[in-house]
Amino acid sequence: AQKVTQAQTEISVVEKEDVTLDCVYETRDTTYYLFWYKQPPSGELVFLIRRNSFDEQNEISGRYSWNFQKSTSSFNFTITASQVVDSAVYFCALRNTGFQKLVFGTGTRLLVSP
Amino acid sequence: SAVISQKPSRDICQRGTSLTIQCQVDSQVTMMFWYRQQPGQSLTLIATANQGSEATYESGFVIDKFPISRPNLTFSTLTVSNMSPEDSSIYLCSVVLTSGMNEQFFGPGTRLTVL
Numbered sequence: 001a002q003k004v005t006q007a008q009t010e011i012s013v014v015e016k017e018d019v020t021l022d023c024v025y026e027t028r029d030t031t032y033y034l035f036w037y038k039q040p041p042s043g044e045l046v047f048l049i050r051r052n053s054f055d056e057q058n059e060i061s062g063r064y065s066w067n068f069q070k071s072t073s074s075f076n077f078t079i080t081a082s083q084v085v086d087s088a089v090y091f092c093a094l095r096n097t098g099f100q101k102l103v104f105g106t107g108t109r110l111l112v113s114p
Numbered sequence: 115s116a117v118i119s120q121k122p123s124r125d126i127c128q129r130g131t132s133l134t135i136q137c138q139v140d141s142q143v144t145m146m147f148w149y150r151q152q153p154g155q156s157l158t159l160i161a162t163a164n165q166g167s168e169a170t171y172e173s174g175f176v177i178d179k180f181p182i183s184r185p186n187l188t189f190s191t192l193t194v195s196n197m198s199p200e201d202s203s204i205y206l207c208s209v210v211l212t213s214g215m216n217e218q219f220f221g222p223g224t225r226l227t228v229l
Contacts, residue, residue, distance in 0.1 A: 047217055
């Protein structure tokens with residue numbers, strides 16, 4: 001069975017602080033995909049990144065970076081110099097290559113105050 | 115990416131009635147899904163919408179309650195039948211594009227309130 005755990009329910013930071021959102025996953029598959037999505041207060045789900053299981057390179061996109069470690073089954077997300085607009089719920093998700101079913105974690109609510 | 119539209123964006127319905135939600139994508143897709151997000155919760159897969167055939171439902175979801183159609187590659191509907199207040203949720207359409215790198219995108223969602 002597949003499972004995604006986001007242990008941090010809510011994180012509060014002050015603007016310009018760096019913040020890391022944790023994601024731990026479980027799967028028996030050797031090939032799979034990991035995702036991060038952002039859900040701002042407006043409700044839409046914004047795609048941030050997809051990572052293949054065979055690509056362990058870390059990725060940086062502006063203030064966002066992702067650390068994928070197969071050895072610990074983790075796919076953590078760091079926001080550098082956080083901004084108020086980063087306030088949202090962030091979901092980590094896992095999908096295998098067979099059934100294409102996306103399994104979500106419970107989400108981490110990030111509050112960035114000025 | 116793709117432009118995914120959902121109609122209606124929100125609705126308030128009476129108990130016992132039904133609502134049909136439409137999802138339209140402007141690109142060719144390989145897979146279409148329907149998710150539910152109950153208030154303050156994560157997303158749960160309802161079913162995979164299969165083109166021209168019956169949808170594949172997840173455990174806990176049945177066709178009589180959530181009939182789904184997908185007449186072509188880019189359009190699908192989800193009906194929430196015989197609604198009760200427990201059906202109040204955001205319903206989201208999701209797609210995997212034919213082109214692209216297996217990214218999965220979501221529509222803007224339909225916010226349903228059942229009184």
